[in-house]
Amino acid sequence: xxxxxxxxxxxxxxxxxxxxxxxxxxxxxxxxxxxxxxxxxxxxxxxxxxxxxxxxxxxxxxxxxxxxxxxxxxxxxxxxxxxxxxxxxxxxxxxxxxxxxxxxxxxxxxxxxxxxxxxxxxxxxxxxxxxxxxxxxxxxxxxxxxxxxxxxxxxxxxxxxxxxxxxxxxxxxxxxxxxxxxxxxxxxxxxxxxxxxxxxxxxxxxxxxxxxxxxx
Numbered sequence: 001x002x003x004x005x006x007x008x009x010x011x012x013x014x015x016x017x018x019x020x021x022x023x024x025x026x027x028x029x030x031x032x033x034x035x036x037x038x039x040x041x042x043x044x045x046x047x048x049x050x051x052x053x054x055x056x057x058x059x060x061x062x063x064x065x066x067x068x069x070x071x072x073x074x075x076x077x078x079x080x081x082x083x084x085x086x087x088x089x090x091x092x093x094x095x096x097x098x099x100x101x102x103x104x105x106x107x108x109x110x111x112x113x114x115x116x117x118x119x120x121x122x123x124x125x126x127x128x129x130x131x132x133x134x135x136x137x138x139x140x141x142x143x144x145x146x147x148x149x150x151x152x153x154x155x156x157x158x159x160x161x162x163x164x165x166x167x168x169x170x171x172x173x174x175x176x177x178x179x180x181x182x183x184x185x186x187x188x189x190x191x192x193x194x195x196x197x198x199x200x201x202x203x204x205x206x207x208x209x210x211x212x213x214x215x216x
Contacts, residue, residue: 010128010131010132011131011132012131013105013106013107013127013130013131014057014105014106014107015055015057015105015106015107015108015109015127015130015152016055016057016058016059016060016103016104016105016107016108016109016155017048017051017052017054017055017057017059017060017108017109017110017111017123018059018060018061018062018095018096018099018100018103018108018109018110018111019044019047019048019051019059019060019061019062019111019112019113020062020092020095020096020099020110020111020112020113020149021034021044021061021062021063021064021068021072021095021112021113022062022063022064022065022068022084022085022094022095023064023091023092023112023113028201028202028203028204028207032071032072033113033114033201034071034072034075034113034114035071035072035075036201036204036207038116038207038210038211038214038216039214039216042075043113043114043115043116043201044061044072044075044076044113045075045076045077046116046118047111047112047113047115047116047118048061048076048080049077050118050119050120050123051109051111051118051120051123053120054109054120054121054123054124054127055109055123055127057105058079058080058081059080059081060080060081060082060083060099060102060103061076061080061081061082061083062082062083062084062085062095062096062098062099063082063083063084064084064085064094064095065084065085066084069082069084072113081102083095083098083099083101083102084098085097085098086098086162086165088165089165089169090169091169092112092148092149092171093162093166093169093170093171093174094169096110096158096162097162100155100158100159100162101159103155104155105155106154106155107127107130107152107153107154107155108152108153108155108158109123109126109127109151109152109153110148110149110150110151110152110153111149111150112149112150112200114200114201114202115150115197115198115199115200115201116201116207116210116211116214117193117196117197117199117210117213117214118150118197119192119193119196119197121191121192121193122150122188122192122193122194122197122198123197125188125189125192125194126138126140126150126151126152126183127152129152129181129183130152130154133181134179135154135179135180135181136153136154136157136158136178136179136180137151137152137153137154137157137175137178137179137180137181138151138152138180138181138183139151139175139180139181139182139183140182140183140184140185140194140198141182141183141184142184142185142195142198146172146175146182147198148171148172148174148175149171149200150197150198153178157178157179158178161174161177161178196213
């Protein structure tokens, strides 16, 4: 059954998109994963455009370091804001912690740069769920597990967590520490392709499969 809410229950919230693009893409091959094309467009540009359309805000792109910024910058159209990983961390949490300091909105939508089917309507629905629920995060889940890199987070809650400089850098630990609401594909309206939107591509085979589904 789809989650139903009255419009009167919805808070007015502002959301900044954070796109994580600092990973090494070891399983993908020598080409930077973020620059692999889908329908003739670099994957990171496709995702940045989608989250900008969904939120109406300038995306923060967490690129790891200046060298990685020089790789992805030619693929992106302004405006975007770049941020680097924090020194105390590694992996996605280091990028999130580096980016969250640039955020002044109520919430953030955090995603990876390897989600070629990311859909603005899925982002908008997750934001609506955050606006209706007293939660630190709205995180999709399916049979494969949670998808913390396609989720909405309360900015202050995420800033508090990162300020602790946790030694456990796993995103699973982040999810467990927050007051998170988990949503399933069946909770979303039929118009929202949540299950497709959360899918990522770690290998070239997965990218080829995604291109086929998209009709590339």
